[in-house]
Amino acid sequence: AQRVTQPEKLLSVFKGAPVELKCNYSYSGSPELFWYVQYSRQRLQLLLRHISRESIKGFTADLNKGETSFHLKKPFAQEEDSAMYYCALTHSGNTPLVFGKGTRLSVIA
Amino acid sequence: DAGVIQSPRHEVTEMGQEVTLRCKPISGHNSLFWYRQTMMRGLELLIYFNNNVPIDDSGMPEDRFSAKMPNASFSTLKIQPSEPRDSAVYFCASSPRDRGTGELFFGEGSRLTVL
Numbered sequence: 001a002q003r004v005t006q007p008e009k010l011l012s013v014f015k016g017a018p019v020e021l022k023c024n025y026s027y028s029g030s031p032e033l034f035w036y037v038q039y040s041r042q043r044l045q046l047l048l049r050h051i052s053r054e055s056i057k058g059f060t061a062d063l064n065k066g067e068t069s070f071h072l073k074k075p076f077a078q079e080e081d082s083a084m085y086y087c088a089l090t091h092s093g094n095t096p097l098v099f100g101k102g103t104r105l106s107v108i109a
Numbered sequence: 110d111a112g113v114i115q116s117p118r119h120e121v122t123e124m125g126q127e128v129t130l131r132c133k134p135i136s137g138h139n140s141l142f143w144y145r146q147t148m149m150r151g152l153e154l155l156i157y158f159n160n161n162v163p164i165d166d167s168g169m170p171e172d173r174f175s176a177k178m179p180n181a182s183f184s185t186l187k188i189q190p191s192e193p194r195d196s197a198v199y200f201c202a203s204s205p206r207d208r209g210t211g212e213l214f215f216g217e218g219s220r221l222t223v224l
Binding site for chain 1 (some may be wrong): 142150151152153202211212213214215216219
């Protein structure tokens with residue numbers, strides 16, 4: 001069975017500090033991993049996907065199959081990064097996304 | 110495009126009452142998903158449709174929950190009878206054919222409170 005684990009419910013960092021939101025998954029095949037974000041009073045939206053290998057709003061995430069992880073990182077946190085972040089997994093692109101329970105990031109000025 | 114539209118945004122009802130949540134997906138999207146969000150369990154998939162056909166409803170908690178998609182532009186999620194433990198935010202999301210099921214476009218959610 002597919003499972004996504006986000007071990008931290010809440011993560012607080014100071015503005016300008018590095019941030020890492022952890023995500024681990026369990027799936028024996030070749031997964032597709034995503035990060036979704038929900039800013040206050042906004043819709044849940046896609047932030048980035050591992051196959052794109054892109055940086056969005058300064059965030060990057062690398063799929064580590066050996067550690068079955070897909071941690072989200074940003075070198076310098078900004079106040080506007082405060083939001084709820086969800087890691088999600090699918091496989092073959094034809095199965096629905098399985099989400100982690102989410103991590104609330106709070107960036108303190 | 111206004112995106113995925115859900116109604117009502119907020120619903121407060123009493124235990125035992127019927128609740129109907131509505132969703133209009135983005136035009137042209139062929140997959141539609143219903144998720145439930147709670148503090149304890151996070152985002153859980155309830156059911157999803159592909160080309161208006163229910164594909165997987167294994168996430169529907171029990172027979173009190175039912176979902177329909179009579180056409181490509183409308184879906185409903187019904188709870189009858191409702192119970193306090195059904196209190197949650199219910200999200201509808203749609204996905205276009207060429208994006209697989211990974212890139213979802215979410216509605217604003219319907220916050221349900223069952224007293």
